Amino acid sequence: MIKIQTNKAFYIKLGLQGVYESECLTNPGTARVSWADVPPAMLAGGSDQIDWEAIRTFENDLYKSKGTATNQTNQLKNFYTSGSDVLWITFYSNHLYWCFLAPSVEICEDNTKIRRTLDGWHHTDILEKPLTFNRLSGSLLTIKGFRGTICEVHELPYLLRKINGETSPEESKAEKARDELLQSLQAIIHRLHWKEFELLIDLIFRQAGWQRVGDLGKTQKSIDLELFSPITNESILIQVKSEAGIIEFEKFEQFALNSPASQYYFVVHKPSQALVNASPNSQVTTWFVGDIARLVVNYGLLDWLIAKAK
Numbered sequence: 142m143i144k145i146q147t148n149k150a151f152y153i154k155l156g157l158q159g160v161y162e163s164e165c166l167t168n169p170g171t172a173r174v175s176w177a178d179v180p181p182a183m184l185a186g187g188s189d190q191i192d193w194e195a196i197r198t199f200e201n202d203l204y205k206s207k208g209t210a211t212n213q214t215n216q217l218k219n220f221y222t223s224g225s226d227v228l229w230i231t232f233y234s235n236h237l238y239w240c241f242l243a244p245s246v247e248i249c250e251d252n253t254k255i256r257r258t259l260d261g262w263h264h265t266d267i268l269e270k271p272l273t274f275n276r277l278s279g280s281l282l283t284i285k286g287f288r289g290t291i292c293e294v295h296e297l298p299y300l301l302r303k304i305n306g307e308t309s310p311e312e313s314k315a316e317k318a319r320d321e322l323l324q325s326l327q328a329i330i331h332r333l334h335w336k337e338f339e340l341l342i343d344l345i346f347r348q349a350g351w352q353r354v355g356d357l358g359k360t361q362k363s364i365d366l367e368l369f370s371p372i373t374n375e376s377i378l379i380q381v382k383s384e385a386g387i388i389e390f391e392k393f394e395q396f397a398l399n400s401p402a403s404q405y406y407f408v409v410h411k412p413s414q415a416l417v418n419a420s421p422n423s424q425v426t427t428w429f430v431g432d433i434a435r436l437v438v439n440y441g442l443l444d445w446l447i448a449k450a451k
Contacts, residue, residue, distance in 0.1 A: 145239075145267060145304050150228035150294040151219060152284045160219050161253075162233050170258035172229060172242055174290055177252040178203060184248065189222040201373070214362050216291040225259060228301075230294060232285050236264040237272040239304055268306035277303065326434035326443075329450045330410050337449055339365055339381045341442070348440035351377065353380055364396075377404040386413035394425045408433070 155161040158331060159175040181197055193214060200210035223242070230239045240263060242256040249255060265271050274282060281296045281303075294300055302309060308316065333341065343353060345365055354376070368381035378391045390407055397405035398403035409416070410430040411418055417429065428436075437446050 143267070145228070145301060147228040147297075147301070149223070150230060150297050150300055152221065152287060152292050152294055153220075153229050153231050154229055154287065154290050155233075159233070161323070163229070166231075166233055166262045168261040169260040170240060172220075172258070173238070173249075173253055174217075174220055174254045175253050176290075179252075181248050181252060183226055184221070184246075184254075188244075188246070193217075193218050193281075202214065212289065214287055218295075219291050220254065220256070226419075228294075230300070230302075231262075232274075232282075233264075233378070235274050237277060237281075237303075238262045238264045239272075264267065266304050266306040268370060270306060272303060285358055311357070322438070323431070323434045324359040326446060327410075327430045328444055330430050330433055330437075331382075333410075333449060335381075335383045338383060338410060340364065341446065342379065342381050342407055342428075344442055344445065345433070345436050345440055346377075346379070348442065367402075375403040377406065378402045379408060382407075382409045384413075385409040385412040385416065387415045387419060390416055390419070390425070390427070394423055 153174070155165045155173060155310060156175065165171045165173050179196060179199065184191055184415040185198065186213055196217070197210060197214040201207055204210045204213070206260065225240070225244050228239060229242055230237055232238070234325050240258040240261065243259055245256070249253045255340075270276075275433075278296070278299060281294075281299060281436055284292065284294065284296075300310075301307075308359065330338070330341070344367050347353065350372070354367040354369050364378045365381040368377050369375070378397050380397075382389060385407070393407050394405075405425040407425050410433060412429050416427070421427075437443060
């Protein structure tokens, strides 16, 4: 596992409205841009032989603003002159893609320009975890709105951390605090009276939009909660227990699978080890104390649970 290092990174838009994205991102991968207005003769030879001032003058005749002409020339120059140690990124199908480009530039028959990748485009970090948008900061994602073709990435330290699968000191501190909080919540859940525990599970489902059918704990002998979704017209059955093992689970499973409900939950905060180790292939979903603690946080029930510990 080789850590990715670079001193510079560019964002590249692969064609107007992403017209070249699908072909470029297919391995072995390329980066393709247009600038078809620039005569091929002006880009002949190596990048160090190109008269960029002449191209800037040429662009002045195409654009009303000299600033726009300079900006367009600089973007094209970055494409031609950036070394193979420069990192390139783009965005496609809810993922960040990154690569390093070979130094040579090829001019196609339609006067578009191509640089080939060194080892393809990647949409995962070096630990093979997908670089989906929900794992990226808004500051980095705003670069998607860039109206040109190429611009420098100013969030370089953050970008490298994401690609290398690393966390910042702040993230590490927050993750440690979160883990400690979940452990503390599990201890509180273990001390709940069975009626309080049953109420907590009811509150979690209600926060998720489910409506209770019948009185809490008094629906039927084999179930503690029967809930209904007014949006999907689905119903779910839930059995809530402070302690339980395989025998209790199998009894509920047999009852639940013969019912007309669409989903089934067996919730217990002190399961036997045999139940914890049981095969997860059952259609009945099991929740243990770790799942419940996480849902308490996700559904805003932290204060309610802490109050029960006082």
